[in-house]
Amino acid sequence: EPEVTQTPSHQVTQMGQEVILRCVPISNHLYFYWYRQILGQKVEFLVSFYNNEISEKSEIFDDQFSVERPDGSNFTLKIRSTKLEDSAMYFCASSEPSGGDNEQFFGPGTRLTVL
Amino acid sequence: DQQVKQNSPSLSVQEGRISILNCDYTNSMFDYFLWYKKYPAEGPTFLIxxxxxxxxxxxxxxTVFLNKSAKHLSLHIVPSxxxxxxxxxxxxxxxxxxGKLIFGQGTTLQVKP
Known part of the structure; x- marks a missing residue:
């Protein structure tokens, strides 16, 4: 069964460093998303991406964040200068919307630890 | 801004009995609702x-039930x-x-053998 994959599973970085989180969405999906979950809190939407551009972003997704689909399979989230409060689980998701339904499939997540 | 709320942080039921998980929402523009299941160290898995x-x-x-007038939905699992x-x-x-999804806080379900 097709699945969303993410690498790395765990990333440890120093505050101020850049990190790139990678995702391979399900191959025939058209919409891509990043969410995050800070420990003990709810899953929060960061950004949605369609047709090679951002379609919506949350207040969390400030200028330090960017997304890219560099080729036909990968979808990346870059944090330019990490802060302590960026420590969280980051989930990539993809969907193939039809008729307004929005069943999103999530990857296993990358745990980002900023020291 | 808690547009989706799950007021019960945890629920414990006996194996074979029914589990009922509840969810309330405030935004009347919502027109599609989903339940996800999540194990530790894994991503959310779509359920229904x-x-x-x-x-x-x-x-x-x-089974998922939706009461639009009450802005309430519930997930029934039977037998648990x-x-x-x-x-x-x-x-x-x-x-x-x-397609942005707004999540509730989650309810931890424990099904006891």
Missing amino acids: SISSIKDKNEDGRF QPGDSAVYFCAASAHSNT
């Missing part, structure tokens, strides 16, 4: 969904099994091209 034009959707042991023990998230979206 319902469109706002329906009031019930059933898939095996899982120990493998159902996980965190259950309610999520909602409004019909749009972006």
Whole structure:
């Protein structure tokens, strides 16, 4: 069964460093998303991406964040200068919307630890 | 801004009995609702969904009920099994091209053998 994959599973970085989180969405999906979950809190939407551009972003997704689909399979989230409060689980998701339904499939997540 | 709320942080039921997980929402623009199941160190796994034009959707042991006037939905699991023990998230979206999901805080379900 097709699945969303993410690498790395765990990333440890120093505050101020850049990190790139990678995702391979399900191959025939058209919409891509990043969410995050800070420990003990709810899953929060960061950004949605369609047709090679951002379609919506949350207040969390400030200028330090960017997304890219560099080729036909990968979808990346870059944090330019990490802060302590960026420590969280980051989930990539993809969907193939039809008729307004929005069943999103999530990857296993990358745990980002900023020291 | 808690547009989707799951007021019960945890629920414990006996194996074989019914589990009922509840979710409330405030945004009347939401027209699609989903339940996800999450195990520790894994991503959310899609379980079942319902469109706002329906009031019930059933898939095996899982049934979701939607009460639009009360802005309330519930997930029924019957019979409950120990493998159902996980965190259950309610999520909602409004019909749009972006597909942004708004999640509740989650309810931890424990099914005791």
